[in-house]
Amino acid sequence: MNVKGKVIKYGDNVDTDVIIPARYLNTSDPAELARHCMEDLDKTFVSRVNKGDILVAGKNFGCGSSREHAPIAIKASGISCVIAETFARIFFRNAINIGLPILECPEAARDISEGDEVSVDFTTGVITNITKGKQYTAAPFPEFMQEIIAAGGLVGYIRKQLA
Amino acid sequence: MGMTMTQKILADHAGLDKVTAGQLIKARLDMVLGNDITTPVAVDEFKKIGADRVFDVNKIAIVPDHFTPNKDIKSAQQVKYIREFAKQMGIVNFFEVGQMGVEHALLPEKGLVVCGDVVIGADSHTCTYGALGAFSTGVGSTDMAAGMATGEAWFKVPEAMKFVLKGKPGPWVTGKDIILHIIGKIGVDGALYKSMEFTGDGLKWLSMDDRFTIANMAIEAGAKNGIFEVDEKTIEYVKEHSQREYRVFKADEDAEYTDVYEIDLSEVKLTVAFPHLPENTKTIDEIGDIKIDQVVIGSCTNGRIEDMRMAAKVLKGRKVHPDVRCIIIPATQKVWKQAMDEGLFSIFIEAGAAVSTPTCGPCLGGHMGILAQGERAVSTTNRNFVGRMGHPESEIYLASPAVAAASAVAGKIASPDSL
Numbered sequence: 001m002n003v004k005g006k007v008i009k010y011g012d013n014v015d016t017d018v019i020i021p022a023r024y025l026n027t028s029d030p031a032e033l034a035r036h037c038m039e040d041l042d043k044t045f046v047s048r049v050n051k052g053d054i055l056v057a058g059k060n061f062g063c064g065s066s067r068e069h070a071p072i073a074i075k076a077s078g079i080s081c082v083i084a085e086t087f088a089r090i091f092f093r094n095a096i097n098i099g100l101p102i103l104e105c106p107e108a109a110r111d112i113s114e115g116d117e118v119s120v121d122f123t124t125g126v127i128t129n130i131t132k133g134k135q136y137t138a139a140p141f142p143e144f145m146q147e148i149i150a151a152g153g154l155v156g157y158i159r160k161q162l163a
Numbered sequence: 164m165g166m167t168m169t170q171k172i173l174a175d176h177a178g179l180d181k182v183t184a185g186q187l188i189k190a191r192l193d194m195v196l197g198n199d200i201t202t203p204v205a206v207d208e209f210k211k212i213g214a215d216r217v218f219d220v221n222k223i224a225i226v227p228d229h230f231t232p233n234k235d236i237k238s239a240q241q242v243k244y245i246r247e248f249a250k251q252m253g254i255v256n257f258f259e260v261g262q263m264g265v266e267h268a269l270l271p272e273k274g275l276v277v278c279g280d281v282v283i284g285a286d287s288h289t290c291t292y293g294a295l296g297a298f299s300t301g302v303g304s305t306d307m308a309a310g311m312a313t314g315e316a317w318f319k320v321p322e323a324m325k326f327v328l329k330g331k332p333g334p335w336v337t338g339k340d341i342i343l344h345i346i347g348k349i350g351v352d353g354a355l356y357k358s359m360e361f362t363g364d365g366l367k368w369l370s371m372d373d374r375f376t377i378a379n380m381a382i383e384a385g386a387k388n389g390i391f392e393v394d395e396k397t398i399e400y401v402k403e404h405s406q407r408e409y410r411v412f413k414a415d416e417d418a419e420y421t422d423v424y425e426i427d428l429s430e431v432k433l434t435v436a437f438p439h440l441p442e443n444t445k446t447i448d449e450i451g452d453i454k455i456d457q458v459v460i461g462s463c464t465n466g467r468i469e470d471m472r473m474a475a476k477v478l479k480g481r482k483v484h485p486d487v488r489c490i491i492i493p494a495t496q497k498v499w500k501q502a503m504d505e506g507l508f509s510i511f512i513e514a515g516a517a518v519s520t521p522t523c524g525p526c527l528g529g530h531m532g533i534l535a536q537g538e539r540a541v542s543t544t545n546r547n548f549v550g551r552m553g554h555p556e557s558e559i560y561l562a563s564p565a566v567a568a569a570s571a572v573a574g575k576i577a578s579p580d581s582l
C-alpha cells in the first residue's frame with residue numbers, strides 16, 4: 001500500500017483538543033468533524049488540505065483526552081497518513097482502530113518541510129521525500145496492521161475476517 | 164538482549180519466540196472486560212462487526228459498577244441494554260447487583276485472572292491485575308468489541324521501567340503510600356506508554372491487597388501496565404481463588420529497562436496527593452491544617468478487606484468529626500460479608516460512618532456522595548482531577564484508608580498517630 005501527497009507540518013504536542021475542539025463533539029459524523037479539524041491550531045487547514053496530503057508533526061502527537069473523534073476528523077479531512085516523531089498512546093491505538101495510517105519516524109519528522117512532496121510505502125516503511133530527494137525508514141506495519149488500515153479500521157477488518 | 168516480564172507474556176500470547184519494544188503484535192486474550200459505561204458502546208460496535216457470537220462465553224466479564232444500583236433512568240437503560248446482550252450471547256460472567264463489585268476488585272477475587280494472562284478492559288484501571296503477574300491494560304470500546312468477537316487484540320510492545328523495592332514499610336504505611344510516593348517522584352507522565360515492573364526483596368512485606376493498590380495506580384503515572392514479579396504470595400492467592408492453570412513469567416537477567424529506581428520502603432512516609440493531580444504529593448508531616456467535609460473509603464484502589472480492617476482499626480472507639488460525612492464502600496459482596504462477619508460494620512456505625520453496597524459511586528462523581536462547591540474530601544480513590552467527585556470547585560486529597568479514617572475523626576487531614 002502506498003500513498004503520496006503534499007506535506008502540512010506542525011510542531012510538538014499537538015493535542016486532541018486542537019485536532020477537534022470539544023465543542024464539536026456532539027456529532028460523530030466524520031464529514032462534520034472534518035469541517036473543524038485543526039481549527040484551534042490552524043484556521044487555514046480546512047481550506048488548504050487536499051485529498052492525499054500527508055501530515056507531519058513533532059513529538060507526542062495526539063496527546064490529551066482520549067477521543068476517537070480526533071483521528072476520525074483527520075482521516076475525513078483527506079489526510080492519507082500522519083508521520084510524527086512520536087504519538088501519544090491512546091491516539092496511536094485510536095488511529096489504527098479507525099483506519100488512519102500513522103508512522104513514527106523521528107528522522108523524517110524533523111527533516112521533511114511544509115509543502116514537500118512525500119510518498120510512503122507501508123509495506124516497507126520507506127518514506128521518500130521527492131522534493132528533497134531523500135529517503136527515511138520507519139518500522140513497517142506488520143501485515144495484519146496493513147489489513148486493518150486497508151479495511152478502513154478494526155471493525156471493517158474483523159467483519160471481513162469473520163465473513 | 165532479554166525480555167521484560169511484560170514482553171515475555173506478550174511474546175507467548177502472540178506465538179512468537181521474541182518481541183522487542185516498539186514491535187506491533189497481535190496477541191491472544193484470556194479475558195475481555197467492560198463496565199456499564201463502556202460496554203454499551205462496545206455492543207454497538209460489536210453489532211457493526213456483524214459477529215453473531217462472542218469468541219468464548221467464559222472469557223468475557225461485564226460488570227455494571229459505575230452507576231449501579233442504577234442511579235437514574237439513563238443508567239438503568241444502559242445496564243438493561245448490556246444485560247440483554249450478555250443473556251443473548253450466553254456470557255457467563257455478567258455480574259448483577261447482589262453479586263457485583265467494583266470490577267477491578269471483583270475479577271481477581273472471582274479467579275477470573277491468573278498469573279501469565281493477557282487481559283484487556285474498556286476501563287483505564289484494568290492495569291490492576293498486574294499485581295497477579297498478568298499483563299493487563301485499559302483500551303477503548305472498539306477494542307473491547309473486537310476482543311469479544313475474536314479473542315485477540317493488537318499491541319505495541321512497551322518499554323519498561325524497573326522498580327526495585329527494598330526494606331520493610333513502617334507502621335501504617337501501605338501500598339497506597341508507596342504508589343503515591345512513586346507517582347510524586349516520577350510524575351503523572353513519568354511512565355508514559357511503558358510498563359512499570361515491580362520487584363525486589365521488599366515485595367515480601369507487601370500483601371496482595373497492597374499490590375493491587377499499587378498496580379491499580381500505574382495508569383496514574385501514565386503507564387500502559389504495572390506488573391509484579393510472582394512470588395509465593397501470588398501463587399497462594401491464585402490457587403485460593405481460581406481453578407485455572409497459571410503460568411509464571413520472569414524477566415530475563417539481561418532485560419532492558421529505560422530506568423531503574425530503588426525504593427526503600429522503610430523510608431516511605433504516609434503520603435497524600437493534593438488537588439488536582441496524583442503527582443502533587445506531600446508527606447503527612449508536611450501538611451498543615453486542612454479542614455475537610457467528607458471522607459470516602461472504597462473504590463478499586465482501596466475497597467478490599469485489608470482497607471476495611473485498617474479503617475476499623477483507626478475508627479474503633481472513636482467518633483467521626485461532626486463536620487464530616489464518612490462514607491465507607493466495601494468493593495465487593497465478598498468484602499462486604501467478610502467485613503460484616505468480622506464485626507467491622509459495628510465499629511463503623513458506632514463511629515458515625517455510613518456503609519454502602521458495592522459501587523464506584525463517588526469515585527467518579529457518579530452518585531453516593533457528590534461534593535458541593537468549595538467542599539474538600541479525603542478519598543482512598545485514585546484520581547483527584549478537577550471536578551472528579553462533584554463540583555468543579557471542590558477538592559480531593561488522595562490518601563490511604565488509615566489516613567482517610569484518621570482525617571474523618573480529626574475533621575482535617577491527619578495521621579492515625581496524631582489522634
Ligand code: SF4
Binds near residue numbers: 286462526
Ligand atoms: S472505583 Fe473509580 S477508578 Fe475504580 S473502576 Fe470505579 S470509577 Fe473507575
